[in-house]
Amino acid sequence: MSKPFLAKGSAINNDTVAMEAGRKRGSIKKSRHAALTEAIELAAQQAGQNVLSPTQRIEQAKTKTKAVKSDYEQLKEDYEKLLEKCNSLLLENFELRQSTRTI
Numbered sequence: 001m002s003k004p005f006l007a008k009g010s011a012i013n014n015d016t017v018a019m020e021a022g023r024k025r026g027s028i029k030k031s032r033h034a035a036l037t038e039a040i041e042l043a044a045q046q047a048g049q050n051v052l053s054p055t056q057r058i059e060q061a062k063t064k065t066k067a068v069k070s071d072y073e074q075l076k077e078d079y080e081k082l083l084e085k086c087n088s089l090l091l092e093n094f095e096l097r098q099s100t101r102t103i
Helices: 014-020 034-046 054-102
Strands: none
Touching: 014 034
């Protein structure tokens, strides 16, 4: 028996099955191996892996994108506030130094 190419617990999908069989990624195509791709999807579902349809993946990506944009906007807002505070402190520091020089 040959040594497996992939680590135990790897995701079950067309690419990992192809690599385990000693082939290249992408060599298992739905058009050429319909029965095999169905068996791979079924095995993935039985293994408890969540196999999403293309529309579900798009919706998931949209949700993640919205969350990232929201996080970005919040970070940008926080950055602007901190930058404003830093500039204010720099100005105050400058003014205090000027006043101590005149004393």
